[in-house]
Amino acid sequence: MDINLQARTTEFLQIFDEGDVDAALLFFAPRAVVRTYNTAPVIGHSALRRTILPCFANLLNIHHEPLLLWAQDPLCIAECNVTITRADHAIASVR
Secondary structure: OOHHHHHHHHHHHHHHHOOOHHHHHOOOOOOOEEOOOOOOOEEOHHHHHHHHHHHHHOEEEEEEEEEEEEEEOOEEEEEEEEEEEEOOOOEEEEO
16 A cells, blocks of 8 residues: 555544544545445535535544555545444444
8 A cells, every 4th residue: 555645544534533624625636526325426625515514513523444545546545444423422333
């Protein structure tokens, strides 16, 4: 694995897990396309911000543990274990 990719991914996930959406968006190109699960693609910084911010309102904590990383410029894919603590203190883990 590319050490720079691993370091940048770890840095991004730490910033994201801290809830700093604006700092996390700096890791994306202005017209980046983000896809998660079975949702429609989210395109660009403004749409990403509008999509992410409401999610943080319902969370007490989120933690990403990267498992696999793959990159082929300009695409990067990360598989993570994600542990979420919701506002009602319920904990969910997903991969």
